[in-house]
Amino acid sequence: MVVGAGPGGSAAAYYLRRHNLSVLILDKATFPRDKTCGDGLTPRALAILDDMGLLTPLTQIACRINGVEIYSPDGHSVSSPVAARDARYAYMLVLPRLKLDNLLLEHALASGAAFEPAVHVTGVTTTTSGVTLTCVQDRKTWTCSARAAVIATGANMRLLLSMGALQEAPPTMVAARAYYDDLNVLCDRVQLRFDGVRLPGYAWVFPTGPRSANVGAGYFAEGHASQRGISSPTEAFESFVLHSHLHDTLARARRVSKLKGFPLRVDFLTAPTFMGQALFVGEAAGLVNPLSGEGIDYALESGRIAAEHLARMFQQADFSTARFEEYDTALRERYQNLFEFCHRVRRTFHHPFWLNVLVRLASRRMDLKLLLIRIVLGDQPAPHSFSYWKLIKALLRPH
Numbered sequence: 001m002v003v004g005a006g007p008g009g010s011a012a013a014y015y016l017r018r019h020n021l022s023v024l025i026l027d028k029a030t031f032p033r034d035k036t037c038g039d040g041l042t043p044r045a046l047a048i049l050d051d052m053g054l055l056t057p058l059t060q061i062a063c064r065i066n067g068v069e070i071y072s073p074d075g076h077s078v079s080s081p082v083a084a085r086d087a088r089y090a091y092m093l094v095l096p097r098l099k100l101d102n103l104l105l106e107h108a109l110a111s112g113a114a115f116e117p118a119v120h121v122t123g124v125t126t127t128t129s130g131v132t133l134t135c136v137q138d139r140k141t142w143t144c145s146a147r148a149a150v151i152a153t154g155a156n157m158r159l160l161l162s163m164g165a166l167q168e169a170p171p172t173m174v175a176a177r178a179y180y181d182d183l184n185v186l187c188d189r190v191q192l193r194f195d196g197v198r199l200p201g202y203a204w205v206f207p208t209g210p211r212s213a214n215v216g217a218g219y220f221a222e223g224h225a226s227q228r229g230i231s232s233p234t235e236a237f238e239s240f241v242l243h244s245h246l247h248d249t250l251a252r253a254r255r256v257s258k259l260k261g262f263p264l265r266v267d268f269l270t271a272p273t274f275m276g277q278a279l280f281v282g283e284a285a286g287l288v289n290p291l292s293g294e295g296i297d298y299a300l301e302s303g304r305i306a307a308e309h310l311a312r313m314f315q316q317a318d319f320s321t322a323r324f325e326e327y328d329t330a331l332r333e334r335y336q337n338l339f340e341f342c343h344r345v346r347r348t349f350h351h352p353f354w355l356n357v358l359v360r361l362a363s364r365r366m367d368l369k370l371l372l373i374r375i376v377l378g379d380q381p382a383p384h385s386f387s388y389w390k391l392i393k394a395l396l397r398p399h
């Protein structure tokens with residue numbers, strides 16, 4: 001049983017089917033459904049989408065991005081080609097989630113998974129033979145049972161709270177986005193912007209076509225008091241549009257969608273990753289990059305890790321707690337360093353002074369440019385020991 005048909009749930013279902021396990025996906029939404037997002041697919045996401053056999057169809061319908069521009073709080077910019085992953089994926093794609101998530105779900109269904117839409121899962125209990133889910137559909141409550149469950153409910157924490165997996169909601173990032181048409185001078189580059197944003201936070205302009213884009217802004221709810229007194233993601237967005245150096249780009253642009261805000265869970269370092277006979281994937285395990293807010297890649301990857309772990313458990317008919325703990329260990333081995341590194345980089349450098357210095361330095365140093373882009377896209381191998389002083393010295397060394 002998979003709860004949630006976002007990238008994490010659909011990837012888990014697809015990989016479970018690759019191991020010939022029967023899967024039912026439940027989602028409270030009917031598809032296609034929208035998901036508030038920047039719609040950016042990093043090279044890391046492309047690598048796993050390729051493994052799922054989806055890269056070619058995606059490339060045909062998504063907007064291809066070859067470069068990244070980073071804007072400092074004082075409006076300077078540095079641009080660079082997208083740093084390649086595995087020497088193969090040297091680009092990004094942007095595709096609205098309305099289409100991406102539907103494509104992922106259809107792919108899981110084509111591989112043999114079953115899907116029940118408009119089912120709100122309100123409880124998960126462990127039984128002697130697996131899990132029982134309590135579901136509400138058309139105001140009727142029913143239950144269903146399975147050997148194990150994958151929980152892929154995203155940043156919506158209600159189910160995890162009701163299960164007792166979370167005692168309270170952890171601090172989150174929040175972000176809002178809107179779609180624009182008729183923008184000036186868009187090209188094959190995404191913009192990551194720190195001008196006009198509440199720090200620690202960021203904003204983005206992700207082209208969805210030659211003159212259209214997904215524009216958004218987000219910040220950490222525990223941000224610095226000195227900021228503009230912003231209290232909601234939609235306010236952060238409006239403030240960004242007003243105070244950034246975006247005026248020329250937006251001069252004749254039309255907002256063609258509602259402005260929508262949503263939280264992002266970036267708390268993987270302290271998040272539980274399983275409970276009873278249920279594994280958590282994607283944002284349900286706090287897997288969103290605290291520097292850039294990207295989480296589709298980790299949702300897809302952790303969906304695969306969970307499915308392969310479950311397949312081994314089925315093979316060995318071993319569903320002991322120790323096996324569930326091994327899943328936690330696998331996720332920690334893969335992501336702990338990266339997330340610690342990203343949190344520390346955010347705490348150290350998400351200040352106007354450092355961001356202004358970094359962007360200026362990077363405009364003169366290719367190595368630093370690529371390092372910045374890799375860090376922001378979650379692709380920089382994280383060092384095992386981190387020292388602020390070592391990092392700062394490396395950044396400032398003459399080249």
Ligand SMILES: Cc1cc2nc3c(=O)[nH]c(=O)nc-3n(C[C@H](O)[C@H](O)[C@H](O)COP(=O)(O)OP(=O)(O)OC[C@H]3O[C@@H](n4cnc5c(N)ncnc54)[C@H](O)[C@@H]3O)c2cc1C
Pocket residue numbers: 003004005006007008009026027028029035036037038039040041042119120121122152153154155156159175176177216218261262263264281282283284287288293294295296297299
């Ligand atoms: C404004 C914003 C911009 C972002 N920009 C980017 C970006 O550009 N690139 C990027 O990689 N990431 C981005 N992210 C993060 C990204 O959207 C998430 O990390 C990603 O969607 C996580 O995937 P998921 O499968 O874990 O969860 P989701 O995609 O959130 O899917 C969860 C699913 O579970 C269902 N569900 C929830 N609760 C229940 C329940 N109780 N019962 C049944 N169904 C349930 C929901 O209906 C939903 O379909 C952004 C996030 C925000 C908020």
